[in-house]
Amino acid sequence: MNQRLDNRVALVTGGAQGIGRAIAQAFADQGATVGVLDIREDLAQKAAEEIRQGGGRAQGFGGNVALRETFTQAVDALETQHGRFDILVNNAIWVRYGPTQDITPEMLDRMTATGFHSIVWGIQAAAPAMGRSGGGSIINIASAAGFLGIPGALVYCGVKAAALGLTRSAAVELGARKIRVNAIAPGTVPTEGVRINMDESVAARRIARTPLGRLGHVDDIAAAACFLASDESSFMTGESMLVDGGVTHALL
Numbered sequence: 001m002n003q004r005l006d007n008r009v010a011l012v013t014g015g016a017q018g019i020g021r022a023i024a025q026a027f028a029d030q031g032a033t034v035g036v037l038d039i040r041e042d043l044a045q046k047a048a049e050e051i052r053q054g055g056g057r058a059q060g061f062g063g064n065v066a067l068r069e070t071f072t073q074a075v076d077a078l079e080t081q082h083g084r085f086d087i088l089v090n091n092a093i094w095v096r097y098g099p100t101q102d103i104t105p106e107m108l109d110r111m112t113a114t115g116f117h118s119i120v121w122g123i124q125a126a127a128p129a130m131g132r133s134g135g136g137s138i139i140n141i142a143s144a145a146g147f148l149g150i151p152g153a154l155v156y157c158g159v160k161a162a163a164l165g166l167t168r169s170a171a172v173e174l175g176a177r178k179i180r181v182n183a184i185a186p187g188t189v190p191t192e193g194v195r196i197n198m199d200e201s202v203a204a205r206r207i208a209r210t211p212l213g214r215l216g217h218v219d220d221i222a223a224a225a226c227f228l229a230s231d232e233s234s235f236m237t238g239e240s241m242l243v244d245g246g247v248t249h250a251l252l
């Protein structure tokens, strides 16, 4: 049976756990060959191995998304090995929340490097390879926070808003090469990364405010990523897709 991402070659950053891991699995389930890239190389290799054991095609990469060469090396390796490169998901980020007065230069540098510079380097490395493959799809994992003001999340909200702006600009620049660039803006999804930053009472308040009455699941985000990666969204570019149970639109 034909699958939506047959013969496509993809790279997912931060693919060792959480939302990135679910996207990597979903892409493989839809027929893609997936590069799973993470700063925790052991976990990236483990995720790729699990995908292969389930019958998918995957390869692990270690690397820090703050560095340009991480992307050039991974994209080169995938293109050389498989003859094409089609899909990039910029998902990895390092995040800490807290009062504005407590932000240190190190925190600011690390959040902007992993959440914003990484997308620039990812697009720069991916676009030429996608052009040689006749086009492609770049998906930036932003956040509902990119549309909102959240106390204690000054840098996070700023970085995610920047990711939405960058998405629109890249879409306009790369459209002529048939490279689509879209963003997904998830609401709260209780992943490993979120659990260390959010206690139960905050989760309960979020659920109470969410029209669909629950938090997100990693598979909700993976489903949106499959749609944006596939030809089903072939006339969409520059779009920012909220996948948040309606919470961003709920004032009260």
Ligand SMILES: NC(=O)c1ccc[n+]([C@@H]2O[C@H](COP(=O)([O-])OP(=O)(O)OC[C@H]3O[C@@H](n4cnc5c(N)ncnc54)[C@H](O)[C@@H]3O)[C@@H](O)[C@H]2O)c1
Binding pocket: 013, 014, 015, 016, 017, 018, 019, 020, 037, 038, 039, 040, 063, 064, 065, 066, 090, 091, 092, 093, 094, 114, 141, 142, 143, 144, 145, 185, 186, 187, 188, 189, 190, 191, 192, 193, 194
């Ligand atoms: N989970 C949520 O509630 C939520 C909501 C909105 C947006 N998002 C966004 O979704 C994305 C994934 O979130 P998550 O909750 O799955 O995160 P997570 O913290 O569970 O996983 C992030 C992954 O990125 C990797 N990583 C961190 N720094 C890296 C670096 N410098 N280089 C390479 N890999 C690195 C980590 O090792 C980890 O595997 C992020 O961009 C996040 O901002 C998440």
